[in-house]
Amino acid sequence: MKKLPDNVKKVWLYSAIITIIVEIIIFTAAIIGVKYLDWKYVSYILPVLGTLLVLGALFDMISIPYRYAFHQYAIYDDRVEIKKGFIFRDQATVPIARVQNVDIEQGPILRHEKLYSITIHTSADSHEIAAVTKEESENIKTQVMRLAMEARNAR
Amino acid sequence: MxxxxxxxxxxxxxxxxxxxxxxxxxxxxxxxxxxxxxxxxxxxxxxxxxxxxxxxxxxxxxxxxxxxxxxxxxxxxxxxxxxxxxxxxxxxxxxxxxxxxxxxxxxxxxxxxxxxxxxxxxxxxxxxxxxxxxxxxxxxxxxxxxxDVVDEPELEDINDKTEAKTVEEKKYAQYKVSTKDIVLYTFTSFRVFIAMFLIAHITHGAVIDVAISIYQKGANSNIFSVIIFTVLAIIIALLLSFAYTMIQFYDFTLVKDGKYLEYEKGLITRSKLRLSSDRIQSVLVEQNVMGKLLKIMTVKIIMASDEKDEESSQAVVLPILNGREYEEMMNDFFEWLPRVTTQQHNARRRSIWLFFRNISWILLIIPIAIYFIGWTNTSAVLVAIDVLIFLYILGNSYFKYRVTSIGLTGDTKDDYLILSTGYLFKQSTYYVCWHEIQSMTFHSSVFMKRNNLSYISITIRKGESHEVIGADYVDYDGGQKIYDWYRQ
Missing domain, CATH: 2.30.29 (PH-domain like)
Structure with missing residues (x-):
């Protein structure tokens, strides 16, 4: 089982911080806006919802090292395995023969850290590897697609 | 041309x-x-x-x-x-x-x-x-x-193992539904209630208004008319749902010809579809509480296609079968489906509480509403509804615990996973071959692991999209065994 590159922790940290900032801005604006509208129940709901969301994002931030420790992937000759989650632990297996295509994506934060995220699609669902380095992403793509071709031709 | x-x-x-x-x-x-x-x-x-x-x-x-x-x-x-x-x-x-x-x-x-x-x-x-x-x-x-050089021997292989003698005869089989079966199907499915609900919905509650006015009059005069009205309403709903089923399934015929299944059905519009058994993603056996009591079930097949509609993604192939016919028909039509279970892992007893807990927040809505709005005339009715919902959830949790299981028909890649789940008092048992499972996920949270529980879910193709089916709260080691079987 391989771990993700080290600087994915930074990516998660940045994205958690951005989420918290955006949530605080939106909810402060909304709470101020609602104050002027005299909406009885909404004025309770918004602060509670806002606090919960911010706490959720904070928990995401704190749990980064644990998530990092548990997010692993492995590519074997016949299957791809992905492990995820610290509290809710998921292990998914996708046989190579079922793989339809492999997507490589890069958002702004990932680009800053020169990382790529990989999504493996079967004909029914998709599985994500949160971040890999550039050469690793190329490797995975070529390896998985080659193996998928072989597996399909062998059938 | x-x-x-x-x-x-x-x-x-x-x-x-x-x-x-x-x-x-x-x-x-x-x-x-x-x-x-x-x-x-x-x-x-x-x-x-x-x-x-x-x-x-x-x-x-x-x-x-x-x-x-x-x-x-x-x-x-x-x-x-x-x-x-x-x-x-x-x-x-x-x-x-x-x-x-x-x-x-x-x-x-x-x-x-x-x-x-x-x-x-x-x-x-x-x-x-x-x-x-x-x-x-x-x-x-x-x-x-x-x-597909591999596909054929794989099917033959299973044939050889299980029923080597009768393979020749099994090339052709036929099943026809009788009116008696349709009546049974109508009475055992919960369509009656759906029909009643639809009538109330289409008429914008006019029917309910009439019922209430008759009820009020009846309560004043005599209880007799109320009973008559109720019975009449149920009979009309039954007849309507019977007519609906009849229009859909009139003279339903399923024919197996080699590896093709062909069915024909319908009263007003007759539709005919011929499909290759290669396309079958999963065989689904459904049985609700009534069906469990009377030992009757419905067999459906799940297919991958380019359309969304129920017909081309989840077709009913054997609308109603009783326990005795079931074995026979499954042998005739799905002889490639092994029905020996080598291992089976049921939901743990603890899951009754867990299934209950997962949905029990619904019960809180009414008390919270009453707390904010205050006690009014309708509150007593709401509390009664809450109690009914409580009983329903409890019953449903028990039902889910009874039917949830995951099993295998063997250890090789040609064997089938048998996954059974319950939803709204209906048991659905899926038979999925290793090759048709698109991916399998093994979930177990920290708390679940402590209680030795796990959740297995698989993804299969259905229609133009997919379906995730899962067995909740099965034994951790059992789940691990199933997961290892898939990883081989």
Whole structure:
């Protein structure tokens, strides 16, 4: 089982911080806006919802090292395995023969850290590897697609 | 056959366009201060002219290797479908069109195109369907001969193991539904309640108002009329749901011919579909509480296709079977499906509480509402409803605990996973082959692991999309064993 590159922790940290900032801005604006509208129940709901969301994002931030420790992937000759989650632990297996295509994506934060995220699609669902380095992403793509071709031709 | 037009009767399928035109006209004439009838007539004329133009622009050609469809009034479009790519052809025939020997063909291929490119021949002579069917079969056979060398022996292999003697006879089998079966199906499914709900919904509660007024009158005069009304309502609902089932399943016939399954059904519109058993993603056996008591079940097959509708993604192949017939029919139609279970892991007893807990927040809604709004006249009724919901959830949790299980028919890659779940008092048992499982996920949170529980979910193809099915709260080690089986 391989771990993700080290600087994915930074990516998660940045994205958690951005989420918290955006949530605080939106909810402060909304709470101020609602104050002027005299909406009885909404004025309770918004602060509670806002606090919960911010706490959720904070928990995401704190749990980064644990998530990092548990997010692993492995590519074997016949299957791809992905492990995820610290509290809710998921292990998914996708046989190579079922793989339809492999997507490589890069958002702004990932680009800053020169990382790529990989999504493996079967004909029914998709599985994500949160971040890999550039050469690793190329490797995975070529390896998985080659193996998928072989597996399909062998059938 | 080159550039043939459809039969003019195809225009009849566009009757809904006229209704839409009339509706639209009534909608816009008022704010524009125009004569509604004039606008309506104009719209209808435009629609009819457009439909006729569209009819003349629509042609189909049946060529050697492909079917070509040309359509479009302003934007011309040509669709090529090679016979090898056709998955299935659905024939449906409206009862009045039988006189003209005309039917509707819906051709589904493996593509994921949008609904605009669906290949539908609204009205063609039945021999066109026969020609297509023949060509499709020919190309399909060629295709399998070249590519799928592994597929065939795999099926034969299972045959050899389980019923080596009777393979020859099993090439052909037939099942027909009788009216008695349909009656049984109506009474045991919960359709009656759905029908009652629909009646109340369509009439915007008018029926309920009448019922209440009769109830009030009845309560004043005598209890007798109330009982009569209730009985009458149930009988009407039963009859309606019987009629509905009858229209759907009248003279349902399933025929197995080699590796093809072909079924025919319907009273007003008769539809016929022939499909290869290669396309079956999973066999689904459904049984609700009533069915469990009477030992009857429904068998469906889940297929991958390019359409969303229930018919082409989850077709009912054996509407009603009793316990005795079940074994026999499964042997006849799905002889490749092994029915020996080598290992089975049920939900743990603790799951009754867990299933209950997961949904129990619903119970809190009414108390919270009462807390905020205060105790009013209706509150007592709401509390009673809450108690009923509580009992329902409790019953459902117990039912789920009883039916949830996950098992295997063997240890190799050609074996099947048997996954059984419960939802709304209905047990669904899926038989999925290793090769048809797109991916498997093994979930176990920290808390679940401490309690030795796990959750296994698999993804299979269904229709143009997918379905996730899972067995909740099974034994951790059992779940791990299933997961290891899939990882081999």
């Amino acid at each position: 080159q550039d043939k037009h459809l039969n003019p009767l195809a225009l009849l399928y566009h009757y809904s366009d006229i209704l839409v035109a009339i509706f639209l006209a009534s909608f816009i004439s008022d704010p524009l201060h125009l004569n509604g009838y004039m606008i309506g007539t104009l719209f209808v004329i435009i629609t009819v002219v457009w439909d006729i133009l569209a009819y003349f622009c629509f042609t189909y050609s049946i060529e050697d290797k492909q079917i070509v469809i040309k359509k479009g009034v302003i934007f011309k479009k040509v669709i090529h479908v090679p016979y090898a790519r056709i998955q299935s052809i659905e024939h449906s025939q409206f009862v009045l069109f039988r006189i003209f020997d005309i039917e509707r063909l819906q051709i589904s291929d493996a593509s994921k195109s949008n609904s605009d490119d669906k290949i539908v021949l609204n009205a063609v002579k039945t021999y066109v369907g026969a020609i297509l069917e023949e060509k499709h079969e020919k190309y399909h056979r060629q295709d399998t001969d070249i590519n």
